[in-house]
Amino acid sequence: MAKQQIVVPDIGGAEGAEVIELLVAVGDVIALEQSLLVLESDKASMEIPSSHEGTVLEVLTEVGKELSEGDPILLLEVADAGADSADAPADVVEAEEEVAAAAPAEIAAAVAPVADVVAAVPVSTERTATVPDIGSDDAVEVIELSVSVGDVVAEGDSLVVLESDKASMEVPADFAGEILQILAKEGDSVKQGDDLMVLKVEAPAAAAVASAPAVKEAAPATAAAVPAPAAAKAEPAAVSTAGKSGGSSIYAGPAVRKMAREFGLDLDKVGGTGPRGRVVKEDLHDFVKKSLSGAAPKVSSGSGIPPIPEVDFSAFGPVESEPLSRMSKLTAANMQRNWLNVPHVTQFDDADITDLEAFRADMKAEGEKRGVKLTPLPFMLKACAVALRDNPKFRSSLTADGQELVCKQYIHIGMAVDTPAGLLVPVIRDVDKKTVWELAEEVVTIAGKARDRKLKPVEMQGACFTISSLGNIGGTGFTPIVNAPEVGILGVSKASIQPVWDGKEFQPRKMLPLALSYDHRVVNGGDAGRFFTQLVGLLSDIRKLIL
Numbered sequence: 224m225a226k227q228q229i230v231v232p233d234i235g236g237a238e239g240a241e242v243i244e245l246l247v248a249v250g251d252v253i254a255l256e257q258s259l260l261v262l263e264s265d266k267a268s269m270e271i272p273s274s275h276e277g278t279v280l281e282v283l284t285e286v287g288k289e290l291s292e293g294d295p296i297l298l299l300e301v302a303d304a305g306a307d308s309a310d311a312p313a314d315v316v317e318a319e320e321e322v323a324a325a326a327p328a329e330i331a332a333a334v335a336p337v338a339d340v341v342a343a344v345p346v347s348t349e350r351t352a353t354v355p356d357i358g359s360d361d362a363v364e365v366i367e368l369s370v371s372v373g374d375v376v377a378e379g380d381s382l383v384v385l386e387s388d389k390a391s392m393e394v395p396a397d398f399a400g401e402i403l404q405i406l407a408k409e410g411d412s413v414k415q416g417d418d419l420m421v422l423k424v425e426a427p428a429a430a431a432v433a434s435a436p437a438v439k440e441a442a443p444a445t446a447a448a449v450p451a452p453a454a455a456k457a458e459p460a461a462v463s464t465a466g467k468s469g470g471s472s473i474y475a476g477p478a479v480r481k482m483a484r485e486f487g488l489d490l491d492k493v494g495g496t497g498p499r500g501r502v503v504k505e506d507l508h509d510f511v512k513k514s515l516s517g518a519a520p521k522v523s524s525g526s527g528i529p530p531i532p533e534v535d536f537s538a539f540g541p542v543e544s545e546p547l548s549r550m551s552k553l554t555a556a557n558m559q560r561n562w563l564n565v566p567h568v569t570q571f572d573d574a575d576i577t578d579l580e581a582f583r584a585d586m587k588a589e590g591e592k593r594g595v596k597l598t599p600l601p602f603m604l605k606a607c608a609v610a611l612r613d614n615p616k617f618r619s620s621l622t623a624d625g626q627e628l629v630c631k632q633y634i635h636i637g638m639a640v641d642t643p644a645g646l647l648v649p650v651i652r653d654v655d656k657k658t659v660w661e662l663a664e665e666v667v668t669i670a671g672k673a674r675d676r677k678l679k680p681v682e683m684q685g686a687c688f689t690i691s692s693l694g695n696i697g698g699t700g701f702t703p704i705v706n707a708p709e710v711g712i713l714g715v716s717k718a719s720i721q722p723v724w725d726g727k728e729f730q731p732r733k734m735l736p737l738a739l740s741y742d743h744r745v746v747n748g749g750d751a752g753r754f755f756t757q758l759v760g761l762l763s764d765i766r767k768l769i770l
C-alpha cells in the first residue's frame with residue numbers, strides 16, 4: 224500500500240477555478256477516471272477525473288476554494304503501488320517511500336513532481352469525430368450542428384443531430400476537446416463512419432510514471448508515448464456553457480449529460496440544485512419521478528414551458544386534498560392543449576333579446592302543454608346555425624398538419640354542460656334542420672344524460688362550433704376557450720335590463736352579453752365581425768330566423 228496525492232491537472236491555463244462540488248469523501252473507493260470534484264472558472268465548469276484508483280484517505284480541498292494546476296485535491300491509498308514500484312527505477316521508489324513516511328505538509332511538496340508527471344503533461348493531438356453506428360446502412364440527414372468551431376466540448380456532449388425518416392438522434396462526442404473544423408453541414412446526407420468534425424484533444428500523459436527513468440526528465444518522453452485515445456479519457460471534462468441545443472447551455476457534467484440522454488431528458492427543463500444551478504444526478508432522478516407522477520412536464524414533451532412550482536400549502540394553514548376524477552383530468556388536459564395550440568381572439572357584443580323574451584313568455588303555456596321548458600338557449604342554437612350556414616369559416620377545421628381547411632357541410636353544435644363530474648360537451652346534430660321546440664327538448668334530454676353520466680362517446684363528437692352558456696349562473700362576460708379543432712365558441716352571460724338609447728331617449732331593454740372566441744389562424748377579424756353581427760341581429764329580431 225502506498226499513498227498517492229492527486230493534484231489539479233492542466234486545466235487549460237485557468238487560474239483560481241472554484242471548487243463548486245466535491246464528488247467524493249474520505250473512505251470512498253475511487254476508480255480510475257472517476258470524477259473527484261467540479262471546478263468552475265469564469266468560462267466553463269469541468270469535472271476532474273482521478274488519475275489513480277484507490278481509497279480516499281484525506282480530502283485536501285473544499286467547496287469554495289480556488290484551485291490552479293498542481294494544487295492538491297486528495298490523498299489516496301493506492302493498492303497497486305507495489306506492482307508499479309517493482310518496475311520503477313530506484314529513485315522513483317525512493318520518492319514514494321519518502322512520501323509514505325512524510326508529514327502532511329511535506330507530502331504535498333514531495334509528491335507534486337510525481338503527480339505532475341501523472342496528470343499534467345498535456346499532449347495535443349487532432350482526432351476526427353465520425354458518424355457512429357446508427358443501426359442502418361442508409362444515409363441520414365444532418366439536421367442540426369450543435370457546436371461551432373472553437374467550442375470546447377466534453378465527452379458525451381452533442382455534436383450534431385441526425386435524422387432518418389424514422390427517428391432523430393444526437394451524436395455525442397466520444398472524447399473531450401476543442402472543435403477545430405466542422406466537416407459536415409446541415410442538410411448533408413451521412414452514413415456510419417463519415418467524418419463530422421476535427422477536434423483538438425489535449426491529454427495528460429497518464430500511467431507513465433513507472434517507466435520514467437527519472438521523474439522530472441520523464442515528461443517529454445512520456446508525452447510522446449501515450450496514445451491520444453487513451454489519454455483523452457483522462458482529460459478534464461470541460462462542460463461548454465455555449466451551444467444551442469441539448470442542454471449544452473446549462474451546467475452539467477458528462478455523467479449527468481449521458482444519463483439525461485439515456486432517459487431522453489432535455490437538461491434545459493431539469494432544474495439544477497447543485498452549486499450555481501448545476502444539474503446533478505439527483506435532479507434527474509427527481510425530474511423523472513415527477514414526470515411519472517404527472518407533476519412535471521412529460522419527458523421530452525418539447526413544450527419548453529417551465530413547470531408551475533410545487534408548493535406545500537400546508538405550510539400556510541390546514542389543507543385537504545382529493546384526487547381528481549378521470550374526467551376532470553381529461554378536461555384539464557384538453558383545456559391546456561387548446562389554450563396553448565390556438566391563437567385566441569375574443570370579441571364581445573350584446574344582443575337585445577327584449578322581443579325574444581316577450582315571445583318566450585308568450586310560449587310558456589304552449590311549452591307547458593308540450594312538457595318542454597323554453598329557455599333562451601334553443602333560440603341561440605338556432606341563430607348560431609343560421610350564422611354558421613352563412614359563414615362557412617366558422618364551421619371549418621384546420622388539418623393537423625396545418626395544410627388544409629376542412630369545411631363541414633353539416634351543422635352540429637356542442638353545448639357545454641356543467642355536471643357534478645365535470646364539464647361535458649354533448650353535441651346536438653343538424654341544428655339547422657330542427658325546430659326551436661325540438662331543440663329545446665333535445666337540450667333538456669342531452670343535458671340530463673350528461674348529468675346522469677349516460678352520454679355515449681359518439682354523442683360528444685362531431686361538433687362544428689360550441690355554445691357555453693353561463694346565463695343561469697351569472698356574470699357579465701368571459702372569454703371561452705375554443706374547443707379545437709373547432710374554430711369558434713360562443714360564451715353566453717346573464718341577460719339583464721339595461722338602458723339603451725333609441726335616438727330620443729333611453730329605453731329599458733333586456734340585453735344578453737355574448738363573447739365570441741375564435742382561432743385566429745382560420746378566422747380573421749372581418750369574418751368574426753360579420754358572423755357576430757349577424758348572430759346578434761338574429762337574436763335581436765328572431766323573425767329573421769325563419770328567412
Ligand code: CAO
Binds near residue numbers: 640717
Ligand atoms: N340570461 C338570463 N337568464 C338565463 C340565461 C341568460 N343568458 N340563460 C338561461 N337563463 C335562465 C333560463 O331562462 C332559466 O330561467 P327560467 O326557468 O326562469 O326560464 C334558468 O336560467 C335556468 O336555465 P337552465 O340552465 O335550466 O337552462 P339553459 O337552457 O339556459 O341551459 C345548460 C342548459 C345545460 C346549458 C345549462 O344548464 C348549463 O349546464 N350551463 C353551464 C354551462 C357551462 O358550465 N359552461 C362553462 C363552460 S367553460 O367552463
